[in-house]
Amino acid sequence: MEYSIGEFSKLTNLGIHTLRYYEHEHLITPGRNSNNRRCYTDKDLTWIDFIKRLKDTGMPIKEIQHYAELRAKGEPTLSERMEMLISHRKTLNEQINQLQEHMKKLDEKIEFYQRQIESITRE
Amino acid sequence: MEYSIGEFSKLTNLGIHTLRYYEHEHLITPGRNSNNRRCYTDKDLTWIDFIKRLKDTGMPIKEIQHYAELRAKGEPTLSERMEMLISHRKTLNEQINQLQEHMKKLDEKIEFYQRQIESITRE
DNA sequence: ATACAATGTAGAGTAAACTCTATGTCAAGA
DNA sequence: TCTTGACATAGAGTTTACTCTACATTGTAT
Numbered sequence: 001m002e003y004s005i006g007e008f009s010k011l012t013n014l015g016i017h018t019l020r021y022y023e024h025e026h027l028i029t030p031g032r033n034s035n036n037r038r039c040y041t042d043k044d045l046t047w048i049d050f051i052k053r054l055k056d057t058g059m060p061i062k063e064i065q066h067y068a069e070l071r072a073k074g075e076p077t078l079s080e081r082m083e084m085l086i087s088h089r090k091t092l093n094e095q096i097n098q099l100q101e102h103m104k105k106l107d108e109k110i111e112f113y114q115r116q117i118e119s120i121t122r123e
Numbered sequence: 124m125e126y127s128i129g130e131f132s133k134l135t136n137l138g139i140h141t142l143r144y145y146e147h148e149h150l151i152t153p154g155r156n157s158n159n160r161r162c163y164t165d166k167d168l169t170w171i172d173f174i175k176r177l178k179d180t181g182m183p184i185k186e187i188q189h190y191a192e193l194r195a196k197g198e199p200t201l202s203e204r205m206e207m208l209i210s211h212r213k214t215l216n217e218q219i220n221q222l223q224e225h226m227k228k229l230d231e232k233i234e235f236y237q238r239q240i241e242s243i244t245r246e
Numbered sequence: 247a248t249a250c251a252a253t254g255t256a257g258a259g260t261a262a263a264c265t266c267t268a269t270g271t272c273a274a275g276a
Numbered sequence: 277t278c279t280t281g282a283c284a285t286a287g288a289g290t291t292t293a294c295t296c297t298a299c300a301t302t303g304t305a306t
Contacts, residue, residue: 006282016283017265025263035272037283050232057225061263075243082236089229092222099219102180106212109173113205120198129252139253140295148293158302160253184293 001042005030008040012048025061027051027068057092124165128153131163135171148184150174150191180215 008030009016022028023038028047031039054064067084070077131153132139145151146161151170154162177187190207193200 004282005284015265018263020285021264035283053225053228055263057222057229078236078240078243082233082240085229085233085236089226089233092226092229096219096222096226099180099215099222102176103212103215103219105176106180106208106215110205110208110212113201113208117201117205120201127252128254138295141293143255144294158253160302178293 003040003045005038005040008038008044011045012052014048014052022048022051026065027061029072054088057088058095059088126163126168128161128163131161131167134168135175137171137175145171145174149188150184152195177211180211181218182211 003011005016005019009019012019014022019028019038023030028044028051030044031041033039051064051068054067055061063084067081070081070084126134128139128142132142135142137145142151142161146153151167151174153167154164156162174187174191177190178184186207190204193204193207
């Protein structure tokens with residue numbers, strides 16, 4: 001299937017301005033039809049989903065850009081891309097660990113508040 | 124103990140510009156000495172650590188601002204603050220779950236790459 | 247006495263990632 | 277034929293959270 005930018009925008013939940021911005025930043029390169037309109041494919045959909053995953057895990061656009069560049073070069077860059085992902089996996093892991101630590105402290109604070117409120121209510 | 128902005132900056136790993144910015148945004152209100160210099164206390168240190176925790180878990184400055192406002196009003200706002208933390212706890216939990224999901228997908232992708240690379244190497 | 251280092255204020259500048267505006271083209275329906 | 281509505285480009289504007297600059301003041305070491 002092929003999609004116009006409007007359709008693709010709905011499928012991806014990314015505004016059409018954002019899609020054009022991503023193209024401008026070379027993250028994605030949709031084809032064009034005879035009228036110069038963008039033609040997105042299902043492959044683009046998979047790719048955008050992956051971009052969103054990288055973004056959601058804190059990878060900056062610049063780095064995704066680099067990944068996209070390697071991807072465009074195809075097979076010879078496979079291992080370099082894998083190394084990027086492995087390194088990203090590491091930071092993601094650290095991120096999760098830190099958030100869990102924060103969660104623990106937050107829980108402690110909430111418990112503290114709970115005790116405070118109880119002791120005031122009892123007065 | 125009391126600290127000058129320079130000392131406090133080192134203790135907190137926040138630049139002095141950032142500390143003044145936080146003050147401007149009413150996140151923290153250090154006392155002043157006779158010469159109008161800022162005087163940070165150990166209580167400020169604990170508070171800044173908590174601010175950092177909220178920031179690191181994705182709470183925007185505006186919301187921390189609101190929390191700080193309630194905190195300044197003292198005891199009567201205890202339960203409202205606790206509710207904020209409970210609600211934040213929920214989003215933090217969702218955040219962690221989503222990152223774990225992303226991690227899973229990332230691992231799958233890495234494994235896929237590994238197999239690709241192996242099959243090419245064997246050629 | 248004077249130079250220096252840290253501090254003060256006010257306001258400008260920066261970076262990232264969008265988001266919007268102005269203006270123009272073009273195919274399809276009334 | 278005329279008018280929408282979706283799309284195109286180029287470039288300006290926005291938001292968040294800093295970060296820096298310019299300039300004034302002040303306590304301390306030489």
